[in-house]
Amino acid sequence: MSLPQRWRDLNARMISAAVMIVVGIVLLWAGGMIFAAALWVIGGAMIWELARMLGGRVWAPGMGAVAGIALAVAWALPLWLALPGLVCVAGFGAWQLPTRRVLFGVYGASILLACHTAGLLRVDAGLAWILWVICVVVATDVAGYFAGRALGGPKFWPAISPKKTWSGTIAGWLAAAVMGLGFGIYLGVGAQLMLLSVLVSVTGQAGDIAESWIKRRAGVKDSSNLIPGHGGVLDRFDAMLGAVLLVGVLWLFGMLPGII
Numbered sequence: 001m002s003l004p005q006r007w008r009d010l011n012a013r014m015i016s017a018a019v020m021i022v023v024g025i026v027l028l029w030a031g032g033m034i035f036a037a038a039l040w041v042i043g044g045a046m047i048w049e050l051a052r053m054l055g056g057r058v059w060a061p062g063m064g065a066v067a068g069i070a071l072a073v074a075w076a077l078p079l080w081l082a083l084p085g086l087v088c089v090a091g092f093g094a095w096q097l098p099t100r101r102v103l104f105g106v107y108g109a110s111i112l113l114a115c116h117t118a119g120l121l122r123v124d125a126g127l128a129w130i131l132w133v134i135c136v137v138v139a140t141d142v143a144g145y146f147a148g149r150a151l152g153g154p155k156f157w158p159a160i161s162p163k164k165t166w167s168g169t170i171a172g173w174l175a176a177a178v179m180g181l182g183f184g185i186y187l188g189v190g191a192q193l194m195l196l197s198v199l200v201s202v203t204g205q206a207g208d209i210a211e212s213w214i215k216r217r218a219g220v221k222d223s224s225n226l227i228p229g230h231g232g233v234l235d236r237f238d239a240m241l242g243a244v245l246l247v248g249v250l251w252l253f254g255m256l257p258g259i260i
Contacts, residue, residue: 016227020236024134028127036075036119043115044068045233047093047108049223053214054100063093067112074116086112100217107214111234114241117248125251125259132183132193133200137243139179140172140201147171169205176201189257196250196257200243207242211235 027038048064056063070089074082087109094105122130148168155165180197184190211234215223222231250256 020227028122028130028134031122031127035122037072039115039119040068040071040075042233042237043071043111045226046111046115046223046237049232049234050104050108050111050214051093051097053218053220053223054097054104055218056097056104059093059096063096066093067108071112071115074112075119079120082116083113086116103214103217107210110241110245113248114244118240118244121244121247121251125256128183128187129256129259132180132187132197133243133247134240135183136176136179136197136200137204137239139175140204141239143175144168144172144205164209172205173198173201187258192257200246203246204239204243207245208239210242211238 027035044064044067047067048060051057051060051063066089070086074086077085090108090112091105093108094101097104118130118133121133144164145168148163148165148171151165151167151171176197177194180193180195180200181191183197184193187193211223215221223234224232226232227236247256251259
């Protein structure tokens with residue numbers, strides 16, 4: 001593979017990434033209802049993409065709208081009611097599909113729960129903690145992208161995600177550990193976040209692989225073409241889903257240092 005071919009998608013990826021970074025910084029800084037509303041839109045878009053991939057094109061727009069509204073309603077509910085409510089919404093969406101209902105229900109519930117958790121993490125835990133999760137996932141992705149293309153080597157799981165290499169995967173773990181150390185020092189919890197950051201990195205990569213598997217099953221390359229160089233919203237935020245869900249579980253059971 002020649003060098004220009006190897007990096008042929010870099011310009012589009014970098015431009016789209018720059019726009020997303022700027023918008024993301026503004027939304028994160030604003031927090032509150034502004035950040036939450038952005039998550040409702042993102043969650044609705046991901047449900048729309050998922051429904052399209054799994055054979056529900058006719059129902060996909062309606063499912064996306066229902067998902068966004070459900071996230072908005074869940075924001076006003078107590079946690080013990082919001083979480084099962086979102087799972088029920090995913091189940092309702094699965095019932096609309098002619099096939100692959102279990103797959104839609106499980107993955108759809110993961111999308112909705114992750115979006116709701118991200119909003120709670122920003123509001124209740126604070127800006128630094130949601131930034132930690134985002135930075136770990138982004139560092140994993142960036143390190144994996146550049147190391148994988150520069151170093152190459154054996155594929156991580158060619159049957160599911162043919163572009164991922166072991167070199168990129170390990171580089172992602174190392175980048176996550178460094179990011180965890182930096183945030184650990186800033187948050188006053190020292191090196192405790194290093195191991196957790198690697199775990200978050202692993203679950204983020206698992207989220208990426210899970211979406212790749214779904215796309216393989218559906219026979220599509222990207223979840224949509226909404227983001228130039230990145231594919232769809234789900235293609236960009238798949239790793240974030242796995243990472244946020246893990247952090248949400250750790251937070252729920254009091255296993256995040258420095259957060260009650």
